[in-house]
Amino acid sequence: MPSIMVRGSWGTLALAVVVLLGAFAGPAAGDPQETPAPSSAPRVTGGGEVTAVAGPEDDQAFFNYTDYEHNALRVLRVRLLGEWRIWQRLSLLGEARTENGDGVQIPALYLRWQPWRDHNFDVQIGRIPPVIGSFPRRAYGRDNVVVGSPLPYQYLISLRPDALPATIDQLLRMRGRGWQPSYPIGSQALGPGIPVVSSFRWDTGAEASWRNQWMELAGAVTLGAPATPVVQDPSDGQQYSGRIAMHAPGGLTVGLSGARGGWINRSVLNLVPESLRGRHNQTVVGVDAEAGVGPWLVRAEWLHSSFELPFVGETVQPAPLVADSAFVEGRYRFHPRWQIAARVDHLGFSTLVGTINNGAPTTWDAPVERVEGILGFRARRNVEIRGGYQYNWRDGGRVHEQGYPTLMGLFWF
Amino acid sequence: MRPTLLHLAIAASSAAALAAMPQTPDTGTIRGRVQIVAAARSTGRPAIADLAPPMVDPIDRRRCVVYLESAPREAFGQLQRARVRMDQRNEQFVPHLLAITVGTTVDFPNSDTTFHNVFSLARGNSFDLGRYPPGKTGGRKFDTPGIIPISCDIHSHMSAYILVFSHPFFAVTDDDGRYTIPAVPPGSYTLMVWSELGRAEPRRVTVADGETVDADFRVAR
Numbered sequence: 001m002p003s004i005m006v007r008g009s010w011g012t013l014a015l016a017v018v019v020l021l022g023a024f025a026g027p028a029a030g031d032p033q034e035t036p037a038p039s040s041a042p043r044v045t046g047g048g049e050v051t052a053v054a055g056p057e058d059d060q061a062f063f064n065y066t067d068y069e070h071n072a073l074r075v076l077r078v079r080l081l082g083e084w085r086i087w088q089r090l091s092l093l094g095e096a097r098t099e100n101g102d103g104v105q106i107p108a109l110y111l112r113w114q115p116w117r118d119h120n121f122d123v124q125i126g127r128i129p130p131v132i133g134s135f136p137r138r139a140y141g142r143d144n145v146v147v148g149s150p151l152p153y154q155y156l157i158s159l160r161p162d163a164l165p166a167t168i169d170q171l172l173r174m175r176g177r178g179w180q181p182s183y184p185i186g187s188q189a190l191g192p193g194i195p196v197v198s199s200f201r202w203d204t205g206a207e208a209s210w211r212n213q214w215m216e217l218a219g220a221v222t223l224g225a226p227a228t229p230v231v232q233d234p235s236d237g238q239q240y241s242g243r244i245a246m247h248a249p250g251g252l253t254v255g256l257s258g259a260r261g262g263w264i265n266r267s268v269l270n271l272v273p274e275s276l277r278g279r280h281n282q283t284v285v286g287v288d289a290e291a292g293v294g295p296w297l298v299r300a301e302w303l304h305s306s307f308e309l310p311f312v313g314e315t316v317q318p319a320p321l322v323a324d325s326a327f328v329e330g331r332y333r334f335h336p337r338w339q340i341a342a343r344v345d346h347l348g349f350s351t352l353v354g355t356i357n358n359g360a361p362t363t364w365d366a367p368v369e370r371v372e373g374i375l376g377f378r379a380r381r382n383v384e385i386r387g388g389y390q391y392n393w394r395d396g397g398r399v400h401e402q403g404y405p406t407l408m409g410l411f412w413f
Numbered sequence: 414m415r416p417t418l419l420h421l422a423i424a425a426s427s428a429a430a431l432a433a434m435p436q437t438p439d440t441g442t443i444r445g446r447v448q449i450v451a452a453a454r455s456t457g458r459p460a461i462a463d464l465a466p467p468m469v470d471p472i473d474r475r476r477c478v479v480y481l482e483s484a485p486r487e488a489f490g491q492l493q494r495a496r497v498r499m500d501q502r503n504e505q506f507v508p509h510l511l512a513i514t515v516g517t518t519v520d521f522p523n524s525d526t527t528f529h530n531v532f533s534l535a536r537g538n539s540f541d542l543g544r545y546p547p548g549k550t551g552g553r554k555f556d557t558p559g560i561i562p563i564s565c566d567i568h569s570h571m572s573a574y575i576l577v578f579s580h581p582f583f584a585v586t587d588d589d590g591r592y593t594i595p596a597v598p599p600g601s602y603t604l605m606v607w608s609e610l611g612r613a614e615p616r617r618v619t620v621a622d623g624e625t626v627d628a629d630f631r632v633a634r
Contacts, residue, residue, distance in 0.1 A: 047458030047570070083459035089468060093459055108461055120465040120526060129462045137462040142569060209464035213526040213547045218464045251528070251546045292528060294543035336532050336541040381534060381564045381572075412458070412569055 044084050049412040051077045051141040061399035062179035063370070063392040065192065066154055066200055070099050073148060073390070073404055079140065089114040108202050121210040127231060128207045131220045131241040132259045133301055134288040136199035141384075145297070145331045146372045147406040148390050151347040152303045152325035153199035158365045159307060159321075161194065161228045161265050162187040164272070166313035168354035168364075176366035176397020185312060186268035194227040194263075196305045196323050196347070197284060203229035203239060216245040216255070225263035225282040226305070237262040237281070245288075255288040263307065276310035279317065297331040321364050322350035337378045345370040366396025374406065384410040441620035444593040445628040447586050447606055447613065449475040457570030460504075467503040467525070469570075474609055476510045477632060478576050479592045480583035482603035482615065498522060499563070499573060501529045506563060506573030510609075512583050515556055519575060522550040530566040535559055538577070541566075560607070576607060608632045 055073030058064050064072045077099045084092045095108040110126025130136040135153050138144065148154070156178035158171065163186035165171040174181040178193035205222030219242040224230035226239070239261025247253050263282040270277075288301040306320035329343035347368045351361035374388030391403040460466040498520040500507040504527075513519065523529045523545055531551055532541040538561045542551035555561070555577045565571040576583070582602075584592040597620045606613040613630040620626055 045457065045459055081459045081461050091459075093461055095461055114468050117468050120467055122465050124464075129464060131464070137464070207464070211465045211526055216464065247546070249546070251544070292544035294545075295541070297544060333541060333543070336534055336539040378534065381562060382569070 044082065046080065046082045047413055048081060049077075049079045049141055049410070051075070051079075052409045053077075053147060054407045055147075055404050058402075058404065061392070061394075061397070061402040062156070063368070063394070063402055064148060064154070064390075064404070065156055065179050066149075066195075070102075072154055073406055075099050076101070077140075089117065107200065119210070120212065122208070124207045124209070125205075127202050127204045128220065128222070130197075130199070130202055130226075130229075131207065131218045131243045132197055132226050132257045132284055133243075133286045133303060134245075134255055134290065134299070135301060136197065141408070141410040142412055145299075145329050145341040146343050146374045146390075147386055147388060147408045148343075148370070148372050149199065150301065150325070150327045150329075150343065151345045151368055151370055152196040152301075152305075152323070152327075154195055155347055155368055156193040156195060157323060157347075157349075158193050159227075159263075159309070160187070160191060161263055162191065162268055164264065164268055164309065165311065167311060168314060168318065168352045169356050170313075171309075171311075171364055172352065172354050172356045172362055174365075175363070176394055178365065185271050186265070196303060196325060197226040198229050201229045204231045205238070214247050216243070216247075218243045222261070225261035226259045226284045227282055227307075228263045251291055251293045253290045255286075257284075257286045257288070259284045264309075269310075272310045272312050276312065276317070279308040279310040279320075281308045282306070283320075295333040297333075298328070299330070300326070300328045302326045318352055319350070321352075323365070324348050339376040339378075340374070341376065342371070342373040345372075363395070366394050368395075369393045372406070374408075382412045384408075386410070439622035440596045440598055441623060442593060442595050442625040443479075443597055443602075443604065443618060443620060443628060444591070444625060445479070445630065447477045447479065447590045447592065447608070447630045447632060449477075449590065449608065449610055450631065450633045457572065460568075460570065469503055469505065472505060472509050473588070474509065475586075475590065476508075477586045477590070477592075477606050477608040477613075477630075478510065478512045478583055479586065479594065479604060479606050479628075479630070480512075480576075480578060481580065481594070481597070482605050484580035484582050484602075485598045485600065487598075494518075496520065499575070500524050501531075501565070501571070504565075504568050504571055506565075506571055508585075509573050510576075510585055511573070512576045512578065512585050513555060514581055515558055515577055515579050516554065517577070518552055518554040520550050520552045523547050528567055529571075531563060532566055533561050533563050533575075535561040574609060604628050606630045606632060610634065 053073055053075050058071050066072050080096045082094050091112045097105045108127050110124050110128045113123045158174040158178045158181040163183040165183045181193050203222035203224045207220035209218040222239045241259035243257035245255035260283045262280045264280040284305045286303045290299045303325045305323045308320045325347045327345040331341035333339040349363040349365045352364045353361050370392045372390035374386045376386040378384050386408045388406045393401045495517045499511055502524045521531045528544050530544050537557040538559055540553050558577045558579045561575040563573040582594050584594045586592045599620050599622050601619045604616045604618050611632045611634040613632045616628050618626050618628050
């Protein structure tokens with residue numbers, strides 16, 4: 001893994017976040033800081049998860065491709081998790097993952113420091129869990145209520161951090177082609193677009209989090225952007241993200257989160273006039289809610305993302321490109337072994353005016369809707385089988401609508 | 414997982430399987446120590462994606478349950494309908510191992526700052542208490558003997574065991590592996606050990622009025 005560079009302002013802000021959150025989490029009377037960790041604490045613990053999803057080919061519509069260029073409905077994913085307790089309340093955590101045997105990724109590798117034993121406060125440094133939204137922290141098999149992922153976290157839109165359109169028309173021509181958009185400025189190699197927010201890769205930086213029975217607070221300073229997490233800084237500036245969540249009596253949690261960071265690679269920005277290089281940030285605001293009582297679980301999430309983009313060929317720069325998404329999902333467990341679950345999903349885009357489409361306002365990418373339902377069976381505590389169906393609609397691209405049967409086997413340990 | 418307990422608990426409910434009947438109200442005691450050969454502390458799967466998770470203490474999986482394979486007939490009529498608790502604290506079930514008699518209700522209070530769920534897929538004892546918030550308590554009455562693995566659907570690293578007996582002659586070992594089964598009617602019994610870490614050879618013991626019988630075990634994988 002490449003080394004993590006910490007610059008002056010970056011480090012200062014990270015420290016500020018730590019201090020701010022630390023103020024909420026000061027030790028109580030009795031000084032629990034002095035509580036020794038159990039002498040027999042295990043030094044290394046581990047776990048894992050194997051997910052096998054069998055679905056049909058998707059090489060015409062590409063509705064379910066992920067930012068790893070894998071079909072989320074046709075994948076064998078193996079995850080290994082490990083924690084090494086270096087010293088009392090300091091641990092090194094990591095994850096190694098492979099999909100379809102295509103090499104090994106290290107999507108997470110970070111230090112977790114828990115300064116006070118009796119307070120849920122920690123500082124995490126390295127390739128860390130995302131703060132924005134709620135789905136990215138439960139993106140994998142057992143925490144995901146269906147088989148597929150929500151559109152904003154998986155569906156590839158027609159933007160690339162390493163290649164830029166010069167004109168609005170060049171962008172509009174790529175509507176519905178997020179699986180492999182191509183643009184004249186920057187990389188000419190074939191490559192995928194990006195999700196609105198990446199849930200399968202984590203960003204690199206520092207984070208401080210605190211929670212109690214009523215509230216959660218988290219803040220992070222990292223290198224990339226919500227759509228483009230990185231391990232080395234390829235862009236100008238850092239990402240600042242934060243989340244506050246409130247737990248209401250009765251089982252309702254509502255979270256508000258936001259993030260802003262540079263999403264375009266510096267190597268591409270260097271190809272555009274200096275006056276336009278400031279247009280490179282992605283800003284995301286999200287609201288998430290979760291209500292769970294008894295056998296019912298209902299979640300909803302709304303994300304509003306705007307991408308700044310320099311159009312070299314345009315005399316008047318348009319407003320940032322907006323992607324709005326919302327999904328609602330629910331699960332009902334009607335038996336200790338059986339559950340049904342469904343998700344309804346929408347991803348929409350703001351409009352631009354070019355010469356295409358007779359100059360009529362046109363969404364800069366093709367809006368997508370998705371519904372998915374599953375029936376799940378828990379064979380053992382840690383073995384689950386799900387079967388279901390997913391249907392997608394898209395206002396553009398080669399294929400405008402497509403349905404997929406889904407079958408997933410899940411084992412964790 | 415030891416498959417013997419379920420069979421034995423069922424056998425214990427059968428009059429045909431009962432040991433010699435005590436003729437006097439006097440009783441004896443069985444005590445001893447269970448030695449665990451394998452290393453036994455664990456905190457389970459790491460919570461990789463969590464923000465501000467609680468500081469998780471290692472779970473002492475060395476605790477065992479020592480019990481009589483069968484018991485006098487009278488023992489089955491003396492069971493009290495008790496109420497005990499298995500707490501959910503720092504994303505762990507506390508205690509990790511609970512031994513109860515049939516008819517006992519176990520309360521599962523949520524003493525954490527997050528939602529919890531309690532479920533088991535044990536045959537004859539499957540249940541799911543659903544999700545409930547901090548401060549709330551879910552409960553379940555256990556009417557069937559058996560081994561019941563307990564899990565949380567939200568936190569996959571949480572686990573516990575409840576052993577349900579149809580007689581009262583059992584004990585959970587302490588930190589040193591020691592146990593005491595008091596008030597055992599005189600007679601000959603087979604003494605068994607249940608451990609999630611391994612197996613121990615059963616031992617045959619004879620209890621006389623007012624006497625204490627020592628029986629040590631060694632659990633190996």
